[in-house]
Amino acid sequence: MTMWMDDEAGPLVRPYALTRGRTRSASGETLDLIAMVSAVGDPPGGLGPEQLAILRAARSPISVADVAVELDLPVGVVRVLLSDLHDHGLISVTAPNAAGPRPSERLLKEVINGLRAL
Amino acid sequence: MDSELSDDPVALKILIAGGFGVGKTTLVGSISEIKPLRTEEVLSDIGIGVDDLDGVEKKTTTTVAMDFGRITIREGLVVYLFGTPGQERFWFMWDELSHGALGAVVIADTRRLTDCFPSVDYFEQRGTPFVVAVNCFDGASRHSVEDVRIALDLDDDVPVLLCDVRRRASAKEVMVSLVEHSLRTLTAAG
Numbered sequence: 546m547t548m549w550m551d552d553e554a555g556p557l558v559r560p561y562a563l564t565r566g567r568t569r570s571a572s573g574e575t576l577d578l579i580a581m582v583s584a585v586g587d588p589p590g591g592l593g594p595e596q597l598a599i600l601r602a603a604r605s606p607i608s609v610a611d612v613a614v615e616l617d618l619p620v621g622v623v624r625v626l627l628s629d630l631h632d633h634g635l636i637s638v639t640a641p642n643a644a645g646p647r648p649s650e651r652l653l654k655e656v657i658n659g660l661r662a663l
Numbered sequence: 664m665d666s667e668l669s670d671d672p673v674a675l676k677i678l679i680a681g682g683f684g685v686g687k688t689t690l691v692g693s694i695s696e697i698k699p700l701r702t703e704e705v706l707s708d709i710g711i712g713v714d715d716l717d718g719v720e721k722k723t724t725t726t727v728a729m730d731f732g733r734i735t736i737r738e739g740l741v742v743y744l745f746g747t748p749g750q751e752r753f754w755f756m757w758d759e760l761s762h763g764a765l766g767a768v769v770i771a772d773t774r775r776l777t778d779c780f781p782s783v784d785y786f787e788q789r790g791t792p793f794v795v796a797v798n799c800f801d802g803a804s805r806h807s808v809e810d811v812r813i814a815l816d817l818d819d820d821v822p823v824l825l826c827d828v829r830r831r832a833s834a835k836e837v838m839v840s841l842v843e844h845s846l847r848t849l850t851a852a853g
């Protein structure tokens with residue numbers, strides 16, 4: 546299996562132990578990397594440390610990718626944990642294109658000006 | 664199209680592509696804070712080496728690091744950068760990443776221009792707006808933008824620019840050029 550180790554791929558791991566082997570949540574939803582999540586209400590008892598860490602990270606809206614970075618867990622694992630929390634009503638999710646299928650001209654001009662001003 | 668309410672948070676996604684060692688990580692780091700984002704390659708989805716596994720419940724994955732950067736334009740308007748691993752076997756990640764992406768920067772090195780062919784093909788086929796940024800490594804023979812355009816057989820409207828990804832000003836110019844190109848593409852599409 547050593548052929549799977551190279552510059553851009555690390556050693557083999559089984560991060561899905563955290564999700565009890567599931568690579569999908571019960572609802573089968575796949576969260577976009579830049580969907581924003583935020584914690585809703587107070588966490589009930591019985592959550593694992595990762596779930597609690599996610600809810601802490603999501604006290605204010607945060608992207609799915611940023612949650613993975615903060616918890617230092619692979620994206621796929623974080624997605625399953627987030628979807629579980631979503632299914633239990635503990636986080637809210639805003640899709641990146643909630644405002645419409647495409648960014649407006651005004652918005653892109655704002656991005657261009659913002660980039661120039663960096 | 665002006666449908667956003669001013670307080671709806673908006674997240675935009677830009678991909679940084681190109682061959683290994685061409686300057687993707689450097690570009691993301693020049694223009695934003697850079698964080699390593701781990702994603703996983705599920706071996707049983709790949710089709711090679713699967714024979715060793717005796718069932719999906721034993722799904723084994725290997726972690727792949729991706730460059731991840733964030734540029735806050737203002738509160739509620741954030742641009743996310745994703746640097747994709749250069750090799751073609753990571754394309755399973757590109758499909759997801761390019762979904763809904765504003766556009767892509769393909770970094771090219773004229774000393775090994777063929778390395779960026781797959782990225783150019785990919786974004787052309789997906790219809791993702793992209794620019795080609797020629798990273799001018801020290802001492803590399805400088806080809807003109809026109810030479811690169813011809814060698815890559817690019818459509819006339821695809822911007823090609825010379826850059827030094829280590830310099831913030833140059834990295835900024837590349838990003839601005841991409842968003843301007845995306846804007847033109849969106850406007851043309853109506």
Ligand SMILES: Nc1nc2c(ncn2[C@@H]2O[C@H](COP(=O)(O)OP(=O)(O)O)[C@@H](O)[C@H]2O)c(=O)[nH]1
Pocket residue numbers: 681682683684685686687688689690798799800801827828829
């Ligand atoms: N001399 C020079 N070195 C560069 C330039 N851009 C990147 N590098 C170096 O080339 C190497 C590969 O760059 P990197 O950003 O890691 O490439 P990646 O594999 O596409 O992410 C690093 O050691 C960089 O410091 C450049 O414009 N000039």
Ligand SMILES: [Mg+2]
Pocket residue numbers: 684687688689730
């Ligand atoms: Mg890199």
